[in-house]
Amino acid sequence: MYVELRGINKHFGAYQASRDVSFGIEEGNLAALLGPSGSGKTTILRMIAGLESPDSGDIFIDGARVNDLPSSKRGIGFVFQNYALFRYMTVFDNIGFGLSVQKTPRAELAARVEELLRLIGMEGMERRYPAQLSGGQKQRVAFARALAPNPRLLLLDEPFAAIDAKVRQGLRSWLRGMISRLGLTSIFVTHDQAEAIEVADEIIVTNAGRVEQKGRPVELYKSPATPFVARFVGDSAPIGDIGRLKGFDGADADVSGVVSGAIRPEFIKIFAPGESVQCESAVEAAVVESVIFRGDALEVSLILKDTRLSARYPLEKETIAAGQKIRALVYCLYAFEGGRTRLLHNACLGRQHDAYSYSI
Amino acid sequence: MKSLSRFFSFFLALATFFAASLFPATFVPAAELELTNVSYDPTRELYESFNKAFQKHYKAKTGKNISVVQSHGGSSKQARAVIEGNAADVVTLALAYDITAIEKAGLIKAGWQKSFPNNSSPYTSTIVFLVRKGNPKNLKDWGDLIRDGVGIITPNPKTSGGARWNYLAAWAWAHRQYKGDEKAVKDFIAKLFKRVLVLDTGARGSTNTFVQNGQGDVLLAWENEAYLALKEQKGKFEIVTPGLSILAEPPVAIVDSVVDKRGSREAATEYLHYLYSDEGQRIAGQNFYRPSNPVIAKEFGDRFDLKVNLVTVDDPIFGGWNKVQSVHFNDGGVFDQIYTR
Amino acid sequence: MRTKANTWTARALIGASVLFILVMLALPLAMILSEALHAGWSAYWKAISDSYTLKAAHLTLTATAAAVVLNAVFGLAAAWAITRFEFPGKRLLTTIIDIPFAVSPVIAGLVFILTFGRLGWMNPILTAYDIKIVFATPGIVIATVFITFPFVAREIIPVLEARGNDEEQAAALMGAGFFTIFRKITFPHIRWALLYSVILCTARAMGEFGAVSVVSGHLRGKTNTLPLHVEILYNEYQFTAAFAVASLLAAAAIVILVARNIVEYMVKKEDGGHVR
Numbered sequence A: 001m002y003v004e005l006r007g008i009n010k011h012f013g014a015y016q017a018s019r020d021v022s023f024g025i026e027e028g029n030l031a032a033l034l035g036p037s038g039s040g041k042t043t044i045l046r047m048i049a050g051l052e053s054p055d056s057g058d059i060f061i062d063g064a065r066v067n068d069l070p071s072s073k074r075g076i077g078f079v080f081q082n083y084a085l086f087r088y089m090t091v092f093d094n095i096g097f098g099l100s101v102q103k104t105p106r107a108e109l110a111a112r113v114e115e116l117l118r119l120i121g122m123e124g125m126e127r128r129y130p131a132q133l134s135g136g137q138k139q140r141v142a143f144a145r146a147l148a149p150n151p152r153l154l155l156l157d158e159p160f161a162a163i164d165a166k167v168r169q170g171l172r173s174w175l176r177g178m179i180s181r182l183g184l185t186s187i188f189v190t191h192d193q194a195e196a197i198e199v200a201d202e203i204i205v206t207n208a209g210r211v212e213q214k215g216r217p218v219e220l221y222k223s224p225a226t227p228f229v230a231r232f233v234g235d236s237a238p239i240g241d242i243g244r245l246k247g248f249d250g251a252d253a254d255v256s257g258v259v260s261g262a263i264r265p266e267f268i269k270i271f272a273p274g275e276s277v278q279c280e281s282a283v284e285a286a287v288v289e290s291v292i293f294r295g296d297a298l299e300v301s302l303i304l305k306d307t308r309l310s311a312r313y314p315l316e317k318e319t320i321a322a323g324q325k326i327r328a329l330v331y332c333l334y335a336f337e338g339g340r341t342r343l344l345h346n347a348c349l350g351r352q353h354d355a356y357s358y359s360i
Numbered sequence B: 001m002k003s004l005s006r007f008f009s010f011f012l013a014l015a016t017f018f019a020a021s022l023f024p025a026t027f028v029p030a031a032e033l034e035l036t037n038v039s040y041d042p043t044r045e046l047y048e049s050f051n052k053a054f055q056k057h058y059k060a061k062t063g064k065n066i067s068v069v070q071s072h073g074g075s076s077k078q079a080r081a082v083i084e085g086n087a088a089d090v091v092t093l094a095l096a097y098d099i100t101a102i103e104k105a106g107l108i109k110a111g112w113q114k115s116f117p118n119n120s121s122p123y124t125s126t127i128v129f130l131v132r133k134g135n136p137k138n139l140k141d142w143g144d145l146i147r148d149g150v151g152i153i154t155p156n157p158k159t160s161g162g163a164r165w166n167y168l169a170a171w172a173w174a175h176r177q178y179k180g181d182e183k184a185v186k187d188f189i190a191k192l193f194k195r196v197l198v199l200d201t202g203a204r205g206s207t208n209t210f211v212q213n214g215q216g217d218v219l220l221a222w223e224n225e226a227y228l229a230l231k232e233q234k235g236k237f238e239i240v241t242p243g244l245s246i247l248a249e250p251p252v253a254i255v256d257s258v259v260d261k262r263g264s265r266e267a268a269t270e271y272l273h274y275l276y277s278d279e280g281q282r283i284a285g286q287n288f289y290r291p292s293n294p295v296i297a298k299e300f301g302d303r304f305d306l307k308v309n310l311v312t313v314d315d316p317i318f319g320g321w322n323k324v325q326s327v328h329f330n331d332g333g334v335f336d337q338i339y340t341r
Numbered sequence C: 001m002r003t004k005a006n007t008w009t010a011r012a013l014i015g016a017s018v019l020f021i022l023v024m025l026a027l028p029l030a031m032i033l034s035e036a037l038h039a040g041w042s043a044y045w046k047a048i049s050d051s052y053t054l055k056a057a058h059l060t061l062t063a064t065a066a067a068v069v070l071n072a073v074f075g076l077a078a079a080w081a082i083t084r085f086e087f088p089g090k091r092l093l094t095t096i097i098d099i100p101f102a103v104s105p106v107i108a109g110l111v112f113i114l115t116f117g118r119l120g121w122m123n124p125i126l127t128a129y130d131i132k133i134v135f136a137t138p139g140i141v142i143a144t145v146f147i148t149f150p151f152v153a154r155e156i157i158p159v160l161e162a163r164g165n166d167e168e169q170a171a172a173l174m175g176a177g178f179f180t181i182f183r184k185i186t187f188p189h190i191r192w193a194l195l196y197s198v199i200l201c202t203a204r205a206m207g208e209f210g211a212v213s214v215v216s217g218h219l220r221g222k223t224n225t226l227p228l229h230v231e232i233l234y235n236e237y238q239f240t241a242a243f244a245v246a247s248l249l250a251a252a253a254i255v256i257l258v259a260r261n262i263v264e265y266m267v268k269k270e271d272g273g274h275v276r
Helices: A041-049 A091-101 A108-121 A135-147 A165-182 A193-199 A218-221 A227-230 B001-027 B040-064 B077-083 B094-102 B142-146 B161-177 B182-194 B203-211 B223-231 B256-262 B264-276 B278-286 B294-299 B319-331 B334-340 C008-036 C043-049 C051-084 C091-102 C104-114 C123-128 C138-147 C149-163 C166-173 C178-205 C211-217 C227-234 C239-271
Strands: A001-012 A015-025 A030-034 A056-061 A077-079 A153-157 A185-190 A201-207 A210-217 A237-239 A260-263 A268-271 A284-293 A300-303 A309-313 A324-328 A330-336 A339-345 B033-039 B066-071 B090-092 B123-132 B152-155 B196-200 B218-222 B237-240 B242-250 B251-253 B307-311
Touching: A001 A041, A001 B237, A001 C211, A015 A041, A015 A056, A015 A201, A015 A210, A030 A041, A030 A165, A030 A193, A041 A056, A041 A077, A041 A153, A041 A185, A041 A201, A077 A135, A077 B256, A077 C166, A091 A108, A091 A135, A091 B242, A091 C211, A135 A165, A165 A193, A201 A218, A201 A227, A201 C211, A210 A218, A210 A227, A218 B218, A227 A260, A227 A330, A227 A339, A268 A309, A268 B294, A284 A309, A300 A324, A309 A324, A309 B001, A324 B242, A339 C043, B001 B161, B033 B040, B033 B077, B040 B066, B040 B203, B040 B223, B040 B264, B077 B090, B077 B094, B077 B161, B090 B094, B094 B319, B123 B161, B123 B223, B142 B161, B142 B182, B152 B161, B152 B203, B161 B182, B161 B203, B161 B218, B161 B307, B161 B319, B182 B196, B182 B334, B196 B203, B196 C043, B203 B218, B203 C227, B218 B223, B223 B237, B237 B264, B251 B264, B256 B264, B278 B294, B319 B334, C008 C239, C043 C051, C051 C091, C051 C138, C051 C149, C051 C178, C051 C227, C091 C149, C104 C138, C104 C211, C138 C149, C149 C178, C166 C178, C178 C239, C211 C227, C227 C239
Parallel strands: A030 A185, A030 A201, A077 A153, A153 A185, B033 B066, B033 B090, B152 B196, B152 B218, B242 B307
Antiparallel strands: A001 A015, A001 A056, A201 A210, A237 A260, A260 A330, A268 A324, A284 A300, A284 A324, A300 A309, A330 A339, B090 B251, B123 B218, B123 B237, B123 B242
């Protein structure tokens, strides 16, 4: 593990920001710290950077314990949420700042800055001031500035939070590509799970100061370890008692007592009246509450047994309208028992089927 | 950064300037002899002339250069400043009480008033009325001042030596007028101060209020102040000498603790003695102070009404400055009682 | 976007402001000049070149320079400490900084007398080392420094607070030391506020009367600043001279304002228009 945290605890006054946080990140990986606001992800990032000190626990970078090392000696590049560009310095001076602090000779510094300007595609803009740059340009300069001193670890604090939605997409891909090219171990903080899923090699989900799960995006999506992860990563609709659904109520369902769960849109198939269905016995009656056009499919909000669920409906089929009575089949769902998550399949389908083998 | 270096050099220049100029003031001693004379308000012109004359005299007598640093202000204020540490070689104040205060603070040895002739008063003065040309309100004596519609200007007896002489002069007249009836006298004084328009802290301030600002019908003033005003503003004012007034004896003294520390006793003594010399007495007369030397005083007979009836502060009705201060001017004394009525 | 003043209210407000400026500023300035030149240029020159006037000017400049330098350094340090750190007594420090504004200058002067005067509690130490504070130049300097104490800190604190310290953190993270951070990041941001407060400080210091009057002793040629000297001249019926010296102070004020505008212009130019 290139970066490792063991047993980290941190509190601010009475507020516990990090509880027994432990994880490791491999060299060259781009990891995302994902969680809702206040979950402690930024605190973790700042502790790795040395901007905060943990109350207890150890932080290792490349095998060495860095708790007592000041930020500037940890070999870290940091991109702040609002970029924190030096507004009274030119782009050139901003990027070259880290090197000038290290007293790098001027020629070498200039060469490196030029190299980075090319990397971020902003040649010719070195004389500009941050106030003259767009959001995306500022972000790239912040990135270049963090990279200039050749850090061994790159930390980014919600790098896309302040960017327009349209630009964000392009910038994400660009950043992803850059980091892969450089092979630099990186950790970024985000609250946007779609972003984390798209950009990161692995995701560490935080909640209330704890690490809920760590894994590749696909793993988190398909096999959420805790109810929180199941709800947070990817879309899902909660359900209070899975036993109320046909196919999850009998002894076959292997569930004891009232168990809550969550159902992803792709776990439900909607049938128009008259359409034939496998497993008639498990089909439920439902009412369409609303239909929203999502570009490539319809997102249908339906009420099934007093529970609001969300499903997708292909455009090619006849459209359905709000208020329409339809039939729906829940193929599988996540059951939350004792803080763990299990993927349960509808009894009538048999266990061997993988939820994701059902196409819409 | 251009502007940054500009700032720093500006600050540096300032700091150097400040440091350089501060140095002489505290550490480098004066190259020549220097006496500090802390005086009261109206003596500015007097000492300006006198100091020049003294410098010549001292150079002729001892061959040394000497300079005199003057300070002026309300007499009691100046005395307090000396007590607080304003280092004066000599004090030339408006009343003995102020110098006694310095004595009580331990800076002057007891018996100072005997050190120089005439109770240490090289010149005297009295209180007169300064009125507008033609005396439109026809103010001839103290009794006229309490008529309705008369506006009086006088400084505050609590801060100004001259104002205390004013008060005592008025009191002396009232005492004679009402044949010692204390209540009647207090009534008179009360009425008098009710007609005061502005109460400045010092004699010069009152003069300015009357002369420059044009306030009031009559200024109760030191005689020398009144003459000075006449000189400065020709044809605008008149002096009225009341029937009875007070002999104001502004004394002078050496501040022992200061001269002993500085080693300037000899020069300071010479300075004060010179006030009694013929030249010193003439300068006093020229500046409208009554010379204590009767021979020289006669030379100014056309200027001063040498026959005016004058009461001194040691007269039985007053009993000396200590009694006057505690009875009249201390907190809660007669003046406070009267003025708040 | 400014709209034209074509409403009655706007005109009234503008008219009132112009009237105020005329009466409170322009008229007195004009009066000072006309009184000063009343007796002609040679009298004016004589009054200004008089040795007492020159000494008073020297003292005023000294006290002002000291006040500016000391308060700039202290004000910067205090502003930095208050906005960047948490420490016990922070609230107290902020309150103490404001005391000179709340206290009458005369009271301040009296406090200095009570402290450094012959009867003051520091007297034994001072006499032991033969140091004169009140009734001498140091007392005047201290009084002036006290009066202008809050200006720098009060101007800079809001600027530092409003901005937050992200940039400084970023710089520290890259290994920059305190002075580098201050020089390259903090200072450019506050220099406008600093300059403005220095201007205020200078103007206030030059015109200070109350506190200085109390601690001065009025020793002519030694402990009189220009404002005190003006009072003395006035009290000696030398009205023309008094106004002539007053015109010096007025000229200084104008010079300060012009200097400020020049530097403001140059700061804008240098930054390429990006002052904030």
